[in-house]
Amino acid sequence: MATASTSSKITRGLDVAFIFKKAVISALVALVLFSLMIGVRTEAGSDGQLTYWTRFGDLAAMVATVFGGSILIELLRAWWGPVETVRVMPPSATRALSFAGRALVPVLLIFAFLVPVIFYNERYILDLGILVLTYVMLGWGLNIVVGLAGLLDLGYVAFYAVGAYSYALLATTFGWSFWMCLPLAGILAAFFGILLGFPVLRLRGDYLAIVTLAFGEIIRLVLLNWQSLTGGPNGISGIPRPTMFGIPLTPGDDGLAAMLGIEFSPTHRIVFLFYLILVLALITNWATIRLRRLPIGRAWEALREDEVACRALGINTTTTKLTAFAIGAMFGGFAGAFFATRQGFISPESFTFHESALVLAIVVLGGMGSQLGVALAAVALIGGFELFRGLEHFRMLVFGMAMVLLMIWRPRGLIGHRAPTVYLERNQAISSDLVKEGAG
Numbered sequence: 001m002a003t004a005s006t007s008s009k010i011t012r013g014l015d016v017a018f019i020f021k022k023a024v025i026s027a028l029v030a031l032v033l034f035s036l037m038i039g040v041r042t043e044a045g046s047d048g049q050l051t052y053w054t055r056f057g058d059l060a061a062m063v064a065t066v067f068g069g070s071i072l073i074e075l076l077r078a079w080w081g082p083v084e085t086v087r088v089m090p091p092s093a094t095r096a097l098s099f100a101g102r103a104l105v106p107v108l109l110i111f112a113f114l115v116p117v118i119f120y121n122e123r124y125i126l127d128l129g130i131l132v133l134t135y136v137m138l139g140w141g142l143n144i145v146v147g148l149a150g151l152l153d154l155g156y157v158a159f160y161a162v163g164a165y166s167y168a169l170l171a172t173t174f175g176w177s178f179w180m181c182l183p184l185a186g187i188l189a190a191f192f193g194i195l196l197g198f199p200v201l202r203l204r205g206d207y208l209a210i211v212t213l214a215f216g217e218i219i220r221l222v223l224l225n226w227q228s229l230t231g232g233p234n235g236i237s238g239i240p241r242p243t244m245f246g247i248p249l250t251p252g253d254d255g256l257a258a259m260l261g262i263e264f265s266p267t268h269r270i271v272f273l274f275y276l277i278l279v280l281a282l283i284t285n286w287a288t289i290r291l292r293r294l295p296i297g298r299a300w301e302a303l304r305e306d307e308v309a310c311r312a313l314g315i316n317t318t319t320t321k322l323t324a325f326a327i328g329a330m331f332g333g334f335a336g337a338f339f340a341t342r343q344g345f346i347s348p349e350s351f352t353f354h355e356s357a358l359v360l361a362i363v364v365l366g367g368m369g370s371q372l373g374v375a376l377a378a379v380a381l382i383g384g385f386e387l388f389r390g391l392e393h394f395r396m397l398v399f400g401m402a403m404v405l406l407m408i409w410r411p412r413g414l415i416g417h418r419a420p421t422v423y424l425e426r427n428q429a430i431s432s433d434l435v436k437e438g439a440g
Contacts, residue, residue, distance in 0.1 A: 023070040030066040034059055073408065105372060112278055116271040126270045130277055130342065132382045134335055137281040139362040139374040140288055141331030146360065147368035148292065149324035150304025152209045154356055155196070155216025159189040159329035161223060161351035163336025168236040168346055169229070178242040182337050189333025190326040192219075197325035201318055204307065216356055224348040235347025242341045244272060273342055280338060284331045285371055291327070300324055301369075365406060367413025376414050 039059035043051055112133075119125040138160065145153045166185040170176050196215050200208050223230045230236065243249065247256045249269045257264035291297045299320045302310040311317055340346050358381065366377030388398050406414075 019071055019074040022074060023067050026070040027063050027067040030063050031059070034062050038062055073405075077408075108375070116274050120267060120271070123267065123270065126267070126274055128383070128386060130270070130274050132379055133274070133277045133281050134339060135359065135362060135382050136375050136378040137277065137284050137335045137338075138332060138359045139366065139378050140281065140284045140371060141328050141335065142359050143328075143363050143369065143371070143374050144288060144291070144300070144331070145324050145328040146363050147370070147374075148288075148297065148304065149300040149321065151200075151321065151324060152205070153212045153325075153328070154209045154353070154360065155212040155214070155219075156328070156332055156359055157351045157353070157356040158196070158216040158219035159193060159332035160336040160339070160355065161219055161348075162189045162192050162329075163333030164340040164346050164351070165223060165230060165236070165336075166333065167337035168239045168340045171240045171341075172236060172238060175240075177246070178240070178337070178341050179245065182334060185337035186330040186333040189336065190330040193325040193327075193329025194322055196329075197322040201321060213353070213356075216353060220348050220351055223351070230348075233347065233349075235345060235349075236340075237345045239340050239344045239346070241269065241344065242273070242276065273338075277338055277342075280334055284334070287327075287331075288371065296320070296323055361403075365403065365413055367415040370413065370415040373413050373415030380414075 039054060039056055041053055041055060112129075115129050116126060119129075138156070141159075142153060142156045145151050145156070163185040166188045167178070167181040170181045170184060171178070196212065200211050203211055224232060226232070227234075241249070244256055247259065248254065249256050249272055251264040252258065255264060257268060292301075299310070299315050302313065302315060303317060303320050303324075307317060310320070339350075343350075362377045362381055363374055365381070366373030366375070384402070
């Protein structure tokens, strides 16, 4: 009986009627949504009259795709989805996966250092690598706020903008170098993080997200309208390029190439920028890992799990939230300063809500609190945009479908599991003196 009962829980037959019903409902919803978006197309004619034409063939193809996709998803769920049992992997497979997980980080790190060597003549790949590493750094900075402290921040681009404009204004006004402005940009961004933290101390969930979203828009509108300081929609141009500790990467006699006695190449600056953002990203990762092991890091995780229990433990939630916002904003300011010196020109159009949503998607899809997951998600998202660039308008559709499928089968992100900050290496028995019943 027990065997029959267990097998009935493990095996799950296909409910054809349920699958067909769900597919029909999905197709009807798609028909309603796409009937005006795809089925009917309107356009102003040459005489000013509104003309329209129908595209029922495209509409039928889209509805059929949704119908077939719904059936396919349900079949995959029935075959691969979770059931009322725990799937036990062979010990050899478990050891192999464990070894692959430990080796993945060193392999990725070595590959990152070798990218400028391997693709030295590929300017496009180097620029793409710099862009990916910038978003990796932004993702690790936001991961402190969202992944560790559990505070939903939709205005992270504000700190990115503060760092960029801080460096641009200091460098163009006072002629300060990148290395002098970099810590100042981080400090100013941290200050704005504290300013954001105070109004949201009593907020959580959707209300917190709305306030942070408004804060990001406020910063963007200030940059757009304060023309005497920020240049308004014209932005700031002529931002100085970074130097290698005072040595410019220029073709002149005082440049790095002339000092080393080698032929100058514009690729030298790109390689230097690549290694610069790589070092900044690694510093962000190292600082985050160290902070997680400190009492403040454990306070962030306690705040994320249950704020009421966190207060009951005597943790000051005010300072915990403010430090999370300040430190996360500081790394966003560093990334913004790098963005400004890399581009040489910044404007408010570079710091829209789309950037905040993209960085938040990287954190959520990678696995909140997982450093490796955030890096892999940044590579997948930013590289995915470039991989499907040839599909033009359909690349967003393909990209959205991939994200939906990922969230169906990996709702906790690419790497949903992460090692606990504090754990016992071996089980410990409780003394009977500490137990009221007298049993240890």
